[in-house]
Amino acid sequence: MRDIQEVIAQKERLVAQLQKEIETLKTAATILEANVQDADKPRSRPEMVAAILEQVGQPMHVAQIADQLRKRFKVPVKKTNLGVLLFRYSQRESRFYKVLNKPNTYGLLKWRSDGEKGDVIRLQPEIEGHLQKAGT
Numbered sequence: 001m002r003d004i005q006e007v008i009a010q011k012e013r014l015v016a017q018l019q020k021e022i023e024t025l026k027t028a029a030t031i032l033e034a035n036v037q038d039a040d041k042p043r044s045r046p047e048m049v050a051a052i053l054e055q056v057g058q059p060m061h062v063a064q065i066a067d068q069l070r071k072r073f074k075v076p077v078k079k080t081n082l083g084v085l086l087f088r089y090s091q092r093e094s095r096f097y098k099v100l101n102k103p104n105t106y107g108l109l110k111w112r113s114d115g116e117k118g119d120v121i122r123l124q125p126e127i128e129g130h131l132q133k134a135g136t
Contacts, residue, residue: 045069045082046085046089046095048069048072048073048075049069049082049086049096049106050095050096052065052068052069052072053065053096053106053107054108056068058111059105059106059107059111060105060106060107061104062083062086062104062105063079063104065082065086065106066078066079066082069082083104086098086106090106093109095108095109096108097109097111
């Protein structure tokens with residue numbers, strides 16, 4: 001009978017050890033899951049704007065984008081600063097484009113139709129040169 005009691009005690013210790021390992025693995029899984037979710041979150045303003053536009057699925061006005069940045073990402077943003085950022089990206093034909101005949105409205109470059117590609121808004125050369133000298 002004494003041998004059975006020793007085996008039971010040994011198995012109980014083993015079960016306790018396994019329970020500790022299970023808890024450790026659950027904690028690790030939670031940490032890894034949080035890291036993966038953080039990696040999926042946009043980190044820069046252009047990434048956040050692109051995520052908003054992707055979700056909406058159509059071009060948006062700067063004011064609407066700014067409101068969404070505040071609501072979704074809790075990011076303080078001025079409409080004028082955001083407008084300048086999006087305009088510069090659209091000028092470089094990088095990530096965003098300015099919708100023709102709709103002031104301060106931008107969409108994702110990948111949405112732009114072939115007919116719109118030649119219609120990129122360009123500044124007058126003297127204004128563009130002045131902006132480059134000013135470091136903008």
